Amino acid sequence: MKRLNIDLADRSYEILIGRGLLQRTGEWVMAIAKPSQVVIVTHPSVNRLYGEKLSSGFSQANLPTHFIEVPEGEKSKSLAQAEKIYDKLLEWKCDRQTVLVALGGGVIGDLTGFIAATYVRGVPFIQVPTTLLAQVDSSVGGKTAVNHPLGKNMIGVFYQPKLVVVDLETLKSLPEKEYKAGIAEIIKHGVIEDARLFNFLERQFQNILAHDSKALEHIIATSCAIKARVVEKDERESHYRMVLNFGHTIGHAIESLTGYSTFTHGEAVAIGMVYAAKLSQLMGRCSEAVVHRITGLIENFGLPTQLPDLKAEDIIQSMYPDKKTAHKKIRFILVKDIGSIEIVDNVAESFIQEALQG
Numbered sequence: 001m002k003r004l005n006i007d008l009a010d011r012s013y014e015i016l017i018g019r020g021l022l023q024r025t026g027e028w029v030m031a032i033a034k035p036s037q038v039v040i041v042t043h044p045s046v047n048r049l050y051g052e053k054l055s056s057g058f059s060q061a062n063l064p065t066h067f068i069e070v071p072e073g074e075k076s077k078s079l080a081q082a083e084k085i086y087d088k089l090l091e092w093k094c095d096r097q098t099v100l101v102a103l104g105g106g107v108i109g110d111l112t113g114f115i116a117a118t119y120v121r122g123v124p125f126i127q128v129p130t131t132l133l134a135q136v137d138s139s140v141g142g143k144t145a146v147n148h149p150l151g152k153n154m155i156g157v158f159y160q161p162k163l164v165v166v167d168l169e170t171l172k173s174l175p176e177k178e179y180k181a182g183i184a185e186i187i188k189h190g191v192i193e194d195a196r197l198f199n200f201l202e203r204q205f206q207n208i209l210a211h212d213s214k215a216l217e218h219i220i221a222t223s224c225a226i227k228a229r230v231v232e233k234d235e236r237e238s239h240y241r242m243v244l245n246f247g248h249t250i251g252h253a254i255e256s257l258t259g260y261s262t263f264t265h266g267e268a269v270a271i272g273m274v275y276a277a278k279l280s281q282l283m284g285r286c287s288e289a290v291v292h293r294i295t296g297l298i299e300n301f302g303l304p305t306q307l308p309d310l311k312a313e314d315i316i317q318s319m320y321p322d323k324k325t326a327h328k329k330i331r332f333i334l335v336k337d338i339g340s341i342e343i344v345d346n347v348a349e350s351f352i353q354e355a356l357q358g
């Protein structure tokens, strides 16, 4: 098992990465939180696969354990769903020593984190991510949120988990499309911070596609370490943490214009990275070779690299309500070289238009 630490003063925590960890989570939670009871939030399908394994550790410690099942999909990241969960917690008389456990992907993690931050002004929570995307990205760093009809992730808080438990065994049941969505975020980590990770992905893509366990453990641990380093530098995204949004400005626009149903988040980010790289080249930030390497790697993993049939003008317009744009200027994360990135405010629409058409 690999143990990584994310150093955030009194909000520091460990990320545990390995196999067969679900059953042992109870013992770690007991050691850090002394819970009065445990509430596991998950989806019905994920519960069927992993609920019992996870709860067995809590039962051994004689801890009362409840499950809350929420429907799958982005729609569950809502205030309406949050309210249903608050109702249950109140019904079960959950106090501040209740530990919430998020068992699932980014939807479950973001929703559970939001509830944990707000229920009785905050209870401890544990992330047990079961999608690759959640294991390398959303479970680390404390961004929690629900969606508003006018915008994704618009209602939320920064609230760190007490522990992240990444059990690689859970990836065995993950659909291929979701697996690849996670790969997109790993590629992003290589582009923004780590040329060695990017080179590794280029050399090992076939093994990774074949779920080779050593390669997988390496890229997950490296990704978590990169994310932890970025969050340590700028927990509340006052500036530097924005590098994690490479590919997301266009990616979010694609997701929003296609109704969050055509592409997974990772697929939209993959397309977004290709066009952010093209924009970087147009603006003289990087060479054509960098664009080719990013596009080639994304293609090798079978992720999309082409914009769907959307008007450039619509994509640009939908970037404005994004909370990542400040003062009506479009901010982009541009690539200078593999492993080196620049945050650029006020990118001219004409450049974006040209990049989207290129």
Ligand code: NAD
Pocket: 043, 045, 046, 049, 072, 073, 074, 077, 104, 105, 106, 107, 108, 110, 130, 131, 132, 133, 134, 137, 138, 139, 140, 141, 142, 143, 144, 153, 170, 171, 172, 173, 174, 175, 178, 181, 264, 265, 266
């Ligand atoms: P998801 O949570 O919707 O999970 C995708 C699907 O996989 C679901 O249907 C789920 O039931 C299923 N699933 C989960 N684990 C499984 C397993 N082991 N085996 C089989 N099926 C499994 O999607 P996601 O890609 O994990 O997360 C997307 C969400 O994450 C979005 O809401 C996005 O905004 C959010 N996100 C948050 C952050 C952050 O920093 N907080 C970062 C990136 C993305």
Ligand code: GLY
Pocket: 137, 138, 140, 141, 143, 237, 241, 244, 245
């Ligand atoms: N996924 C972006 C962030 O955590 O900041």
